[in-house]
Amino acid sequence: MPNQPRQxxxxxxxxxxxxxxGGALEFYDFIIxxxxxxxxxxxxxxxxxxxxxxxxxTFGIFAAGYLARPLGGIIxxxxxxxxxxxxxxxxxxxxxxxxxxxxxxxxxxxxxxILAPLLLLAMRLLQGAAxxxxxxxxxxxxxxxxxxxxxxxxxxxxxxxxxxxxxLGSVVATLINTSMTPQALHDGGWRIPFLLGGVFGxxxxxxxxxxxxxxxxxxxxxxxxxxxxxxxxxxxxNHKKAVAISMLLTWLxxxxxxxxxLMSPVWLQKQYGFAPALTLQGNSIATVMLCIxxxxxxxxxxxxxxxxTLIIGCLLLAGCTGLFYHAAGTHPEQLFLLYGLAGLSxxxxxxxxxxxxxxxxxxxxxxxxxxxxxxxxxIFGGITPILVTGLMAVSPLAPGWYVLALSMVGLALGxxxxxxxxxxxxxxxxxxxxx
Numbered sequence: 001m002p003n004q005p006r007q008x009x010x011x012x013x014x015x016x017x018x019x020x021x022g023g024a025l026e027f028y029d030f031i032i033x034x035x036x037x038x039x040x041x042x043x044x045x046x047x048x049x050x051x052x053x054x055x056x057x058t059f060g061i062f063a064a065g066y067l068a069r070p071l072g073g074i075i076x077x078x079x080x081x082x083x084x085x086x087x088x089x090x091x092x093x094x095x096x097x098x099x100x101x102x103x104x105x106x107x108x109x110x111x112x113x114i115l116a117p118l119l120l121l122a123m124r125l126l127q128g129a130a131x132x133x134x135x136x137x138x139x140x141x142x143x144x145x146x147x148x149x150x151x152x153x154x155x156x157x158x159x160x161x162x163x164x165x166x167x168l169g170s171v172v173a174t175l176i177n178t179s180m181t182p183q184a185l186h187d188g189g190w191r192i193p194f195l196l197g198g199v200f201g202x203x204x205x206x207x208x209x210x211x212x213x214x215x216x217x218x219x220x221x222x223x224x225x226x227x228x229x230x231x232x233x234x235x236x237x238n239h240k241k242a243v244a245i246s247m248l249l250t251w252l253x254x255x256x257x258x259x260x261x262l263m264s265p266v267w268l269q270k271q272y273g274f275a276p277a278l279t280l281q282g283n284s285i286a287t288v289m290l291c292i293x294x295x296x297x298x299x300x301x302x303x304x305x306x307x308x309t310l311i312i313g314c315l316l317l318a319g320c321t322g323l324f325y326h327a328a329g330t331h332p333e334q335l336f337l338l339y340g341l342a343g344l345s346x347x348x349x350x351x352x353x354x355x356x357x358x359x360x361x362x363x364x365x366x367x368x369x370x371x372x373x374x375x376x377x378x379i380f381g382g383i384t385p386i387l388v389t390g391l392m393a394v395s396p397l398a399p400g401w402y403v404l405a406l407s408m409v410g411l412a413l414g415x416x417x418x419x420x421x422x423x424x425x426x427x428x429x430x431x432x433x434x435x
Contacts, residue, residue: 293347
């Protein structure tokens with residue numbers, strides 16, 4: 001009698017929980033810098049430089065983390081495909097926790113002079129390398145642990161966990177800024193969120209000790225089926241279509257999160273005069289709804305396949321974000337509802353990792369996803385704020401038009417994937433099913 005596909009078991013839930021928790025804490029460590037950029041800029045650069053130059057240098061150090069993502073991700077993915085997913089999955093959170101802890105302990109410019117911003121830059125580069133390996137590695141790790149028909153919800157859960165890290169950073173920053181005077185924050189309060197992040201990261205790394213290597217990697221080891229050539233060479237030479245699709249989907253992901261979640265509070269304040277506190281409350285609601293949307297997208301991908309999920313999800317993204325950007329100013333009393341619906345529709349990004357883990361064969365899966373995701377995020381994640389801000393000189397609704405354009409890209413990809421990556425086919429993804 002043929003084996004029946006197994007359901008999620010206790011070990012699967014444990015794996016998902018620890019992976020999502022670690023991802024949330026690691027994302028918190030990566031983004032907490034931006035919430036305290038103003039005070040960090042004051043403390044780590046000469047006091048007599050122009051304010052615009054101080055801001056430029058501070059955000060330049062923040063951006064350096066994004067630039068380090070591709071290299072760090074590719075190196076960690078190489079060893080993830082060669083020596084094991086679990087080892088790199090544990091290493092990534094250590095590489096994030098230690099620099100975050102170090103930032104919280106760094107002497108400032110008043111003590112070290114020019115060495116202070118250089119050390120801050122070095123720590124930020126290490127953080128970027130870590131996050132470059134964490135996100136693709138986490139998607140691969142959970143996808144190779146769960147049954148084939150639960151890959152969508154596994155990846156959606158993890159993506160929701162990463163989003164919780166952004167929300168956690170916002171909450172911690174709000175609590176510290178409201179409970180401390182500006183002088184207390186300047187005198188050392190700014191160090192607290194970094195120290196917390198480092199400690200939490202080390203705790204998450206300890207918890208990850210209880211995770212097991214993925215069944216798929218173990219099976220490849222036993223069959224001696226690990227990549228013989230450099231994984232990156234195999235990906236670039238033999239999987240160009242998968243790379244292109246993954247990069248475009250990552251562009252969609254970055255557009256949704258960067259524009260709708262990260263940039264909208266400032267847009268609402270400048271465009272319609274909303275109070276900062278009100279926009280941050282709306283942003284928190286949108287982020288929570290984004291988490292829910294990621295879970296729903298994962299469930300839909302398991303039930304209906306990647307193609308239908310992307311087509312319907314991108315139509316909803318276009319409609320809900322369009323409504324948000326056009327109606328927020330004329331119906332301010334509905335801000336929370338409109339922003340919440342927009343955040344929920346951005347949850348279509350929860351289906352993105354489902355496509356990517358199925359697009360690459362297991363022996364180069366980590367490298368394929370890492371290369372595509374990190375390169376795309378470094379390019380499009382970096383230019384999106386600049387491009388959208390520039391387009392706002394032409395139209396104040398530029399953020400909405402930008403998300404609409406990327407929704408159409410996602411819609412087109414959904415149509416392309418209809419033949420390649422339907423739910424029923426077994427493309428690329430090798431699975432180990434239990435009786």
